[in-house]
Amino acid sequence: MHSDKSPIWLKTLAYGGLVFLHFPIIFILINAFVANDGNRTHFTLRWFSAVFARDDVMSAIALSLKVATVATFLALIMGTMAAAALYRRNFLGKEAITTMLILPIALPGIITGIALLSAMNILEIDPGFWTIVVSHATFCVVIIYNNVVARFRRMPHSLVEASMDLGADGFMTFRHIILPQLATALLAGALLAFALSFDELIVTIFTAGHEVTLPIWLLNQLARPRDAAITNVVAMMVMLITAIPIIGAYYLTRGTEAIAGSGK
């Protein structure tokens, strides 16, 4: 759309909306650096060293990073396979398959969580690292799928045919023609999936058992107001750890029609 002059009230509403979206986040960022001695409020980095000295925080961060990495890896494989199978072909049941892929994020998270928990109860599987990974990978597949399938659709199939005509076999074509074209979509999808897994709470509560991921640690902290300074710093760190992959994914898919994160 072309631009002429915007009415001032519209501009105010739009920027007001952005302020509303950002002020709790800025609030968290500021709070992490503030200390209050008596009546004087001042800037400090003291809470950061306090956080790094806390074993419970460190192990929660380590667990969340591990879970997000493994879940992203599994989702990458399955999401790419599904995208490769579904982008060009039309066959009976294709709609059902895509619906099934979307289901874990279309249904409220509590349903996915409690469903997995009830299955674990029936099969007598103890919750732990791998049950968290399985639950996360399940809803990360669709993120990868969305990104990769959009890229596949834009990729002319004639490139593959040309490669095969010129004597390359399927693996060579995949390695030298398809993979380079997919690379940024894969990376963007992986970054988003990682960010999504890293701060997932709703499903994780059901599948984690006694394991404490970083979001669960934060949730437990809410009952302990005295630890607020530590909580603020951890909250800020979570924010940064997820913001970096999001911005990265945006730049990787910019200018392509794939809207990064469409349908979280």
Added chain:
Amino acid sequence: MPQLSRTVSNTLYRKNNLFLFLLLTPPLLWFGVVYLGSLFALLWQSFYTFDSFSMSVSNDLTFENYRSLFDATNLDIILRTLSMAVAVTLACACIAFPIAYYMTRYGSRAEKGFFYIAVMLPMWASYIVKTYAWTVILSQQGILYWLFNHLDLTSALESLLQLPVIGGNTLATSQLGRFIVFTYIWLPFMILPIQAALERVPTNLLQASADLGAKPAQTFRKVLFPLVFPGVVAGSIFTFSLTLGDYIIPQLIGPSGLYIGTMVYTMQGSIGNMPLAAAFTVVPIILVSIYLMLAKRAGAFDAL
């Protein structure tokens, strides 16, 4: 060895169906067994019997759990959650529209990119961190109370909280506070689909409408809004479904009445009544399905 890989890959390329089958098997197995299997396990358990004397579950099949959904207290929970989901959806649409409209219609290229990132970041920022921030902001020692105090508006706030339905003792324990937090958390999910729908509206339609003598308000009502409506519905799928299933925010902010999510959570957790919890999860599934059907009719899936 290279010969073998060549034979294998060429066979796969020629036998398209075999290749398709091999590609689809792992994701289908995963989703079919792990995910759908779990959903069926859940559904099946909703027919089990819970004995409230021994607090234990037996395998006798019954419709009792579904019948008890219609008990006054449970119906209350469902209606309470549903009305919150509707209110949040409407509020999100009203706040999101000007943002999306400004960024598509008037934003320069750079401004558009800025808005896009500025919406994406809060959308993906940690859910629990955002909720945590709001518990601090809304608390009585928090920044909002401080602000109202300095503007001498404390009495206005007090009388606002006196109101029935939305009121409460403090902001953090009022229905109003919960509504604000819900609206905040799901707002970005509304902005992006509306923006995508606006992006597809050809500008010359709006110009034509203006040329033919329509006032801006008329153009909006008769031309722009009908074209963008599917986008609004697409966004509302998220705000509606996410509010319906949430169980963290109702625990942390607002008065004590249960929501569908918190009901499910307490039933399966502390009480151990998995059958009733399972029956309760069917409520959002049905509500969301109905909603999706209506949304499909409004053309929202083309706008996603």
